Amino acid sequence: MxxxxxxxxxxxxxxxxxxxEAALATGLPVRVLTFDPHPRTVVQGxxxxxxxxxERRVELLLELGAAExxxxxxxxxxxxxxxxxxxxxxxxGVEVVVAGEDFRFGRRRRGDLAMLDGLGxxxxxxxxxxxxxxSEIRRLVHEGDLVGAxxxxxxxxxxxxxxxxxxxxxGTLGYPTANLALDPALLVPxxxxxxxxxxxxxxxxxxxxxxxxxxxxxxxxxxxxxxxxDLYGQRLVVELWERLRDEEVFxxxxxxxxxxxxxxxxTRSASRPGGIQRG
Amino acid sequence: xxxxxxxxxxxxxxxxxxxxxxxxxxxxxxARTRTKMGHGGTLDPFATGLLLLLSGRSTKxxxxxxxxxxxxxxxxxxxxxxxxxxPEGELAERHEPPPESELERLLEGLRGxxxxxxPAASAVKIDGERAYRxxxxxxxxxxxxxxxxxxxxxxxAYTHDSVRLDLLVSSGTYVRAIAEAxxxxxxxxxxxxxxxxxxxxxxxxxIIPPERALARIGGVGSTEPPGAQEPASPAPERERQ
Numbered sequence: 361m362x363x364x365x366x367x368x369x370x371x372x373x374x375x376x377x378x379x380x381e382a383a384l385a386t387g388l389p390v391r392v393l394t395f396d397p398h399p400r401t402v403v404q405g406x407x408x409x410x411x412x413x414x415e416r417r418v419e420l421l422l423e424l425g426a427a428e429x430x431x432x433x434x435x436x437x438x439x440x441x442x443x444x445x446x447x448x449x450x451x452x453g454v455e456v457v458v459a460g461e462d463f464r465f466g467r468r469r470r471g472d473l474a475m476l477d478g479l480g481x482x483x484x485x486x487x488x489x490x491x492x493x494x495s496e497i498r499r500l501v502h503e504g505d506l507v508g509a510x511x512x513x514x515x516x517x518x519x520x521x522x523x524x525x526x527x528x529x530x531g532t533l534g535y536p537t538a539n540l541a542l543d544p545a546l547l548v549p550x551x552x553x554x555x556x557x558x559x560x561x562x563x564x565x566x567x568x569x570x571x572x573x574x575x576x577x578x579x580x581x582x583x584x585x586x587x588x589x590d591l592y593g594q595r596l597v598v599e600l601w602e603r604l605r606d607e608e609v610f611x612x613x614x615x616x617x618x619x620x621x622x623x624x625x626x627t628r629s630a631s632r633p634g635g636i637q638r639g
Numbered sequence: 640x641x642x643x644x645x646x647x648x649x650x651x652x653x654x655x656x657x658x659x660x661x662x663x664x665x666x667x668x669x670a671r672t673r674t675k676m677g678h679g680g681t682l683d684p685f686a687t688g689l690l691l692l693l694s695g696r697s698t699k700x701x702x703x704x705x706x707x708x709x710x711x712x713x714x715x716x717x718x719x720x721x722x723x724x725x726p727e728g729e730l731a732e733r734h735e736p737p738p739e740s741e742l743e744r745l746l747e748g749l750r751g752x753x754x755x756x757x758p759a760a761s762a763v764k765i766d767g768e769r770a771y772r773x774x775x776x777x778x779x780x781x782x783x784x785x786x787x788x789x790x791x792x793x794x795x796a797y798t799h800d801s802v803r804l805d806l807l808v809s810s811g812t813y814v815r816a817i818a819e820a821x822x823x824x825x826x827x828x829x830x831x832x833x834x835x836x837x838x839x840x841x842x843x844x845x846i847i848p849p850e851r852a853l854a855r856i857g858g859v860g861s862t863e864p865p866g867a868q869e870p871a872s873p874a875p876e877r878e879r880q
Binding site (some may be wrong): 386387422426427429430432433455595 | 779
């Protein structure tokens with residue numbers, strides 16, 4: 361017998377955590393029912409920039425205490441289901457359903473928690489946390505306000521990608537960076553230089569086109585401090601703690617290197633927002 | 640006349656055969672009792688043994704029964720790991736079984752308070768697919784560690800290639816994670832006890848009244864001392880291997 365917490369849970373922010381905590385408070389093992397891709401992407405055809413990858417979403421939900429995560433592929437057929445049909449297919453036999461009070465499902469978003477209550481489920485309606493929302497987090501990250509985003513998330517914003525071969529330029533400057541490839545559906549902050557961490561190492565992260573070198577392709581390049589290892593082909597989750605500065609064009613390379621050295625020093629003294637220090 | 644679906648209320652002990660899912664068993668019993676039906680923790684299709692079903696009004700008591708310690712009997716193939724830690728996964732790696740002294744050392748490290756990774760296949764499902772198939776879709780989830788308590792972990796039988804274990808573990812412990820920690824995978828898994836309830840008492844025809852079931856786990860609302868015997872049952876011998 362389980363409690364099912366249902367929702368998109370993109371970013372697993374503080375509001376999502378309160379839903380999960382309400383589910384855990386029933387004393388039952390908690391199964392999370394979530395969707396992929398984002399229903400708005402499917403229904404409206406607009407790209408919704410995801411705060412977290414699906415992998416990271418699942419990891420965070422399990423870390424918070426979910427016993428099981430079920431990911432339902434969201435398609436136009438899913439969206440067209442009458443809510444009663446969806447409930448019968450996905451929630452049959454589920455005693456307790458927990459969701460945020462604004463949870464809607466099924467065709468024309470007609471289904472809600474009151475309907476599930478009427479269908480015989482015990483419903484735990486979790487009030488929204490004032491001011492905390494995925495869209496507000498997206499806005500803050502777009503602006504480069506990573507501290508504000510971390511307050512909403514309850515942890516730092518992260519970039520989750522794979523390390524691929526890059527321009528090999530950082531190494532020649534004395535700061536070898538990893539070139540992080542991301543799923544194009546993911547939210548990326550405003551271009552600039554950030555302090556953060558990856559693999560328990562502090563990291564200075566450059567996000568943008570490297571204008572000093574006249575680049576025009578977006579690159580995400582973390583430099584892991586005091587790290588000596590090969591990351592090629594590996595998954596890397598990078599926490600972004602604080603925005604340090606805009607991207608710049610320098611008069612010459614020594615000036616660029618001097619600025620990187622200052623960025624690295626500021627990275628050493630940066631503090632992790634939104635939660636307890638880990639790395 | 641009580642509201643429909645709430646009576647009979649109580650606990651039903653079922654010995655699940657290998658094959659059907661726990662939900663298939665719940666549905667089958669529900670079809671007979673015509674009540675709401677919950678459970679005190681599922682078993683994977685390949686596993687057998689004790690399922691605790693909660694009928695009617697007693698589904699509300701699930702919180703008291705899901706956290707009970709569990710006892711299992713499992714055969715571990717020490718010569719290969721699988722993607723799921725059980726026979727349903729794909730062969731991951733074949734290797735020489737550990738020598739007996741090494742096995743003893745590994746077992747000793749698994750007793751007491753331990754941390755084990757949650758088997759991904761248990762925890763993550765995409766559209767009903769078990770997680771091991773998700774690697775093909777580029778999804779690799781890093782499984783967090785779960786704290787478990789292993790109160791007993793005894794060798795019942797041992798050949799060079801396999802070992803049969805009798806385990807008493809805290810609720811939420813994945814036996815497959817223990818098999819994986821030994822470098823093998825479970826070929827059989829049987830749940831012999833859930834808290835004070837033993838699989839030898841399993842009888843789908845009998846409903847244990849909720850107050851009696853709660854008394855046996857020393858739960859809230861008990862009117863009998865904890866551990867009181869269930870008089871309606873034919874005084875079962877507790878399974879001891």
